[in-house]
Amino acid sequence: MKRTLYFLILLLTLASSALAQHGTAENGYYPPGYNGDTWTGAILSANEQTSEITLSYTKGGKSQTFVGVPEEGYMVHEHNGHTRPLKMSDIPVGRTVKVWYTPATKKVDGKKVTVNIIFLIDAVANAKAGRSDFKAFR
Numbered sequence: 767m768k769r770t771l772y773f774l775i776l777l778l779t780l781a782s783s784a785l786a787q788h789g790t791a792e793n794g795y796y797p798p799g800y801n802g803d804t805w806t807g808a809i810l811s812a813n814e815q816t817s818e819i820t821l822s823y824t825k826g827g828k829s830q831t832f833v834g835v836p837e838e839g840y841m842v843h844e845h846n847g848h849t850r851p852l853k854m855s856d857i858p859v860g861r862t863v864k865v866w867y868t869p870a871t872k873k874v875d876g877k878k879v880t881v882n883i884i885f886l887i888d889a890v891a892n893a894k895a896g897r898s899d900f901k902a903f904r
Contacts, residue, residue: 787823787830791866797885799868805832805882806864812857819857819884821865834867834882841893849893856890863889 789804796802807821810831821832840852866886871878886892 787832789864796866797868800866800885801868803868804864804866805834806862807832808862809857809859812854812859814854817854819854819865819887821863832865832882834865834884836887837883837885837892837894839894840885842890843893852890852892857887858889861889863887 787805787807789806791800791802791804805821805823807823807830810820810822812819817835818833819835821834823830823832836852841849842852842856843849865884865888867882867884869880870883872881873879
């Protein structure tokens, strides 16, 4: 009986990690308008000129990519206790991270495009002070 239980727990753990690239946020305090979107993957690049962060998730020879930009005013804590604006050099390229984001529509060259606005990166937490609302997700 115990072996069966351990085997089922192992299977559930592996199954949940296999679908890790797009997910739903845990219950907690989030900005108004947040719908619970998260994305997990290895950071491919952090472009200083465009502020774009590209993540990739590969499984079974198939890859998916995610591109997002940190929200305006994204702040990070330094080890000395001060806060400062996020620099792209703070982003750990090659590391697997989880980001919390909100899709937004913007006009670029007269065309509407969807931009993923990242408000939290688990490897570089956002220290920006601001109002957050409690959200409960399923």
